[in-house]
Amino acid sequence: MSGKVDFVATAHTVALWRHAYAKRLAVTDTIIVCAAVAFAQIARFGFGDSRVVGLNLLNAELEYSMFSIALALVWSLALQLSGSRNAKVIGGGSLEYKRVADTTIRLFGVLAILAFGFQLQLARGYVLIAFPIGLALLFLGRWQWRRWLLNQRTRGRFAHHAVVVGEREKSRHVGASILREPGLGVQLLGAVTENGSDRDLLPGVPVLAGFDNALEAVLASGADTVVYSGSDRFSPEALQEFGWGLEAAKIELLVAPALTGIAGPRLHSIPAPGLPLIRVDYPAFEGTKYLAKRTFDLVGSVIALVVLSPLFMILAMWVRQDGGKALFRQQRIGAGGRRFEMLKFRTMVVNAEDRLPSLLDQSDGNTVLFKMRNDPRVTAVGRALRRHSLDELPQLVNVLRGNMSLVGPRPPLTSEAEHYDHRMQRRFLVRPGITGLWQVNGRSDLSWDDSVRLDLFYVENWSLTGDLVILWRTLRVVVAGTGAY
Numbered sequence: 132m133s134g135k136v137d138f139v140a141t142a143h144t145v146a147l148w149r150h151a152y153a154k155r156l157a158v159t160d161t162i163i164v165c166a167a168v169a170f171a172q173i174a175r176f177g178f179g180d181s182r183v184v185g186l187n188l189l190n191a192e193l194e195y196s197m198f199s200i201a202l203a204l205v206w207s208l209a210l211q212l213s214g215s216r217n218a219k220v221i222g223g224g225s226l227e228y229k230r231v232a233d234t235t236i237r238l239f240g241v242l243a244i245l246a247f248g249f250q251l252q253l254a255r256g257y258v259l260i261a262f263p264i265g266l267a268l269l270f271l272g273r274w275q276w277r278r279w280l281l282n283q284r285t286r287g288r289f290a291h292h293a294v295v296v297g298e299r300e301k302s303r304h305v306g307a308s309i310l311r312e313p314g315l316g317v318q319l320l321g322a323v324t325e326n327g328s329d330r331d332l333l334p335g336v337p338v339l340a341g342f343d344n345a346l347e348a349v350l351a352s353g354a355d356t357v358v359y360s361g362s363d364r365f366s367p368e369a370l371q372e373f374g375w376g377l378e379a380a381k382i383e384l385l386v387a388p389a390l391t392g393i394a395g396p397r398l399h400s401i402p403a404p405g406l407p408l409i410r411v412d413y414p415a416f417e418g419t420k421y422l423a424k425r426t427f428d429l430v431g432s433v434i435a436l437v438v439l440s441p442l443f444m445i446l447a448m449w450v451r452q453d454g455g456k457a458l459f460r461q462q463r464i465g466a467g468g469r470r471f472e473m474l475k476f477r478t479m480v481v482n483a484e485d486r487l488p489s490l491l492d493q494s495d496g497n498t499v500l501f502k503m504r505n506d507p508r509v510t511a512v513g514r515a516l517r518r519h520s521l522d523e524l525p526q527l528v529n530v531l532r533g534n535m536s537l538v539g540p541r542p543p544l545t546s547e548a549e550h551y552d553h554r555m556q557r558r559f560l561v562r563p564g565i566t567g568l569w570q571v572n573g574r575s576d577l578s579w580d581d582s583v584r585l586d587l588f589y590v591e592n593w594s595l596t597g598d599l600v601i602l603w604r605t606l607r608v609v610v611a612g613t614g615a616y
Contacts, residue, residue, distance in 0.1 A: 145355050148289045149218040152280065156216045157207075159272045164206045167265030168199040175257045195257070202242075206265070209234050222280050222316065225596065227273060235266045281314045290316040291383070294339065294349050296373075297360030299324040299332065305360040305387045306333050320352045325364045342369075346376040356383045414591050416560050423595055428537050432530040439524060446476055446521060449512055455481040458525060463542040466562045471534040473542055474525035478513025479506075520609040526565045538598040539564025540586035558586050561593065571604040 172195050214220065215230040239262050246253045283289045293309075295302045302322050309317050310333065320339075322332040327341035340348035342364060349357055357377055365373075377384050436443075447457035459477040462470055487508075509517070516522040529535040535542065542563035543551075551558075568585040569577060577585070589597075 145291060146218075149221070152221060152276075152289070153216040153218065156221065156273070156276060157211065159276065160210050160216075160269060161203075161207045163268045163272050164210075164265060165203045167268060168203050168206075168261050170264060171257050171261035172196065172199050174260050175254055198253075202261070206235070206238055209238050210269075222277060225600075228270060231269050231273065232266065235262070235269065280316070284316040285313050287318065290318045291356040292320050292352075292354050293317050293356040293358050293385075294320055294352050294354045295322040295332065295336075295358045295360055296345055296349070297324070297387075298362040298364070299328070299338075301360040301362070301387075303332055305358060306336055309358070310336075317356065317358070320354050321348075323348050325362060346373055349377070349382065350380060354382060356385060358385045358387055360387050414560075414593070420595075424536065424593075424598070425533075427595060427598070428530050431537050432527045436527050436531070439527075443524065446516070446524070450476050450478075450516075452512065453480070453510065462545055463563065464545060464548045464559065465534050465542060466559055468548075468556075468559050470545065471529065471532075473534070474528055476513075476516055476522040476525060478510060478516050478522050479508040480510060520566075520570075520605075523565055530565065534562070536562040536564045537566070538589075538593075538601050539567055540589055541567060541569050541582070554587065555583060557590050561590055566601060566605040568601065571601060571608050 176195060210216070210231065213230050213234040215227060215234060220226045220230065239258065242253075242258070245251060280289060295306050295309075297305070299322075302324060306319055306322065309315060309319060319333075319336045321337045323340050323342065323345045324332070324338055325342055327344075328338040331337050339352060342362070359370075374384055450457045455477060457476060459475045459479075460472050461475070463473040465471045513522065526535055530537055539562050540558045543558070568589050569582055572581070572585055
């Protein structure tokens with residue numbers, strides 16, 4: 132199969148590709164686990180005939196090679212039983228990685244308990260090699276398969292074909308969110324709105340019918356998934372019968388909550404007879420979680436400043452070739468609306484600020500931020516620094532001072548912050564970051580609305596794990612140099 136799909140996927144088709152994808156994960160996981168335990172044994176004992184004492188009471192012995200085989204089998208079985216390859220979690224979100232990590236940690240935790248309880252004399256070096264290497268390689272394997280799946284989905288393969296059902300305005304919002312994320316693997320065939328319409332819901336997403344003919348329209352479309360966006364016109368009884376009809380046709384039902392901009396970890400289902408409820412955790416801006424973020428910032432900035440100090444000296448001398456200063460200082464707005472002086476390597480000519488008014492009508496950026504793809508004020512050295520974000524490195528000093536974080540919303544200018552509405556004021560609940568979701572999702576190519584959406588999403592849903600993912604994605608973006616000017 133190549134190019135864009137030219138057929139409507141059925142539930143059977145979806146089940147087939149899910150099963151095939153899960154089998155690929157199983158093969159990769161098994162190879163990784165076997166390689167990890169084999170490497171641990173060789174690294175710890177070499178190729179000799181080493182032994183591990185089993186139960187001291189029985190004076191039993193077991194060769195490490197047999198123990199490694201048993202460990203690999205149990206590890207692979209545990210990954211299967213934990214649901215880490217379940218069709219509901221593979222290919223998207225953090226739950227897949229969480230299940231892999233939980234399974235591996237619990238397996239080695241049980242192994243430690245057994246070793247202590249039964250006096251199993253297991254070499255600690257063997258465990259300390261197999262555990263971290265195996266977990267890291269499992270993550271890497273899953274990440275590589277996800278990249279492959281995302282690439283396939285951008286070509287129209289391995290996707291769910293869905294119909295959005297609900298009030299028109301709600302469905303427009305849900306549909307636009309789906310279209311922005313091709314990696315979700317959801318292709319919209321059409322929509323069912325309260326009264327139907329000849330006008331498309333979104334470009335390329337026609338309205339198929341009204342609520343009176345919702346089930347018939349979905350079945351006729353050949354969709355394998357329905358996304359319900361909500362409507363007061365759909366009674367609970369009608370929605371229940373609609374769900375029964377989808378069940379009979381083996382069509383998946385996804386419900387989009389009215390709450391937007393909230394990530395999965397903040398949502399918790401509360402079972403109640405006939406009325407499933409969702410509890411929403413509020414974002415954390417203080418306490419131990421926030422202290423952990425600040426500790427991570429301090430440790431990370433100190434290590435980065437020490438390791439990168441030779442690079443700082445080289446870049447400073449390079450920037451000062453035109454006789455100007457190496458650092459550029461600019462007033463920005465940080466947490467709590469407090470002003471601070473943000474540091475960057477200077478990328479423009481010395482009198483750049485004085486020349487700005489004459490260039491305002493030539494902006495290539497969004498409607499609020501001034502950006503020019505070929506800004507005449509940028510020096511040749513500055514252009515090279517900007518392409519790979521090297522000019523941002525001095526902000527590590529701002530992180531050390533507590534003005535900024537390694538990851539956070541983009542630090543706004545004073546003139547920009549003066550136009551913020553009450554929604555945008557929430558950006559000041561957290562420290563701005565050297566990088567963030569805006570950095571890994573388009574950088575200067577983003578529209579103002581997308582910049583706002585990404586910054587608010589980060590404020591509402593930040594986590595230390597999410598920060599690590601953003602930092603990793605940032606490395607890939609700055610190396611490629613996309614969206615920077």
